[in-house]
Amino acid sequence: MFDFHLSLVSDEDTATEVPASLAETTPDERPLFDAYSQAVVDVVDRVGPAVVRVEAPPDRDKRQRGGTGSGVVISPDGLVLTNSHVVQGATAVRLTLADTRTVKARVLGDDPHTDLALLRVVDDVALPAARLGNSKTLRRGQLVVAIGNPLGFESTVTAGVVSALGRSLRSRTGRLIDDVIQTDAALNPGNSGGPLLSSQGEVIGINTAVIAGAQGICFAVASNTASYTVSEIVRHGRVRRAFIGVAGQTVPLPRRLALVLGLRQVSGVAIASLEPDSPAAKAGLQQGDIVLALDGEPVTGADDLVQLLGAGRIGVDTTLTVIAGRERKQVVIVPAERNQEPPT
The missing domain is CATH 2.40.10.120 (Thrombin, subunit H)
Known part of the structure; x- marks a missing residue:
């Protein structure tokens, strides 16, 4: 008890x-x-x-809850x-x-x-x-x-x-x-x-x-x-956001190639595919090229490239630093805008 x-x-x-x-x-x-x-x-x-x-x-038509x-x-x-x-x-x-x-x-x-x-x-209401x-x-x-x-x-x-x-x-x-x-x-x-x-x-x-x-x-x-x-x-x-019409993936740079080209960064963005008639295609970029920088800003991954392509670059000459083959070169590209954006 x-x-x-x-x-x-x-x-x-x-x-x-x-x-x-x-x-x-x-x-x-x-x-x-x-x-x-x-x-x-x-x-x-x-x-x-x-x-x-x-x-x-x-x-229900759009299957939205x-x-x-x-x-x-x-x-x-x-x-x-x-x-x-x-x-x-x-x-x-x-x-x-x-x-x-x-x-x-x-x-x-x-x-x-x-x-x-x-x-x-x-509605016509006064709102704080x-x-x-x-x-x-x-x-x-x-x-x-x-x-x-x-x-x-x-x-x-x-x-x-x-x-x-x-x-x-x-x-x-x-x-x-x-x-x-x-x-x-x-x-x-x-x-x-x-x-x-x-x-x-x-x-x-x-x-x-x-x-x-x-x-x-x-x-x-x-x-x-x-x-x-x-x-x-x-x-x-x-x-609005700029796009250049490429699908890319983050890749490590071959150590020997980085030494030969005098690069300090250890990764870049390899172009996996290009959209036809896109700014990248018109600028002469090729599948397999590796993007290193955009207007001097390092591009060490796909997210860097996405973030750098802001609305301010739409229709503006933009310089990409890329590795094509075993050479480093600069390519001038003019990013465009469209409503339905590709990955970059």
Whole structure:
């Protein structure tokens, strides 16, 4: 037989009881905890109303299941940023605002390569907006706050720090997303597309991914990447990228050949195939040629070549340094643009 002992605590005892963790905190440290809490509260009060729930309807014709995630209003006229994988190719979505109102939005542009999509609210409503910050000013250890709708729990707030900067994350298309922010602010399914915020209430990232099975390893697409994507979609309806019309693979350079040619890099991109009438074919490149550099920037792998072919190179003379046979030479090529991009 169990003997239960109950201990009654009076209101006076409760008022004077201090948790062990705080009892160990010196008086000088307590203001720091208060300041931390107030910083998070201020960010939530300022930006929380601009965070929305995004629902993309299923499309049986396209065999799309639909998606649910988060988004953030970035302009009073109704521009909303979210993840590409949240909208999943939809042309129209429904948004639930922080005050529980629902509005309709259309997809202005969807860029799976950066896992970002830009929406425009079509209903005539006044919307609070958050401001995109400069992610280049971030430092490791800096306080960040995430707001979103994880697992259907709306307007959930988590806080943490910038764990690392300059990470690369492979998108669902296979391209690398550069300059990704790593954070330990807890994220779960449904947080995707929501904002990662600085203590000043600026959007410094768009939450996009977690590593399954890991704890405290979450990623956000940097706000500077988002700013570029937004400007491209607003101007052109898509994110333009250059291509040269080759399929390539990363290969090690033969050590003896590297010594003969005076090369320091140990790998390059071998051209496996060329598209007919592509810029590469017109420039005289051949299957088996190895690309070493583009406009003087080293190309040590296929990802390097993809990253260097930005919109600024479309229609511009670009110099490729290649190994053809056993000779190193430079080839001038004019990258083009097209909507459906090949691997590079």
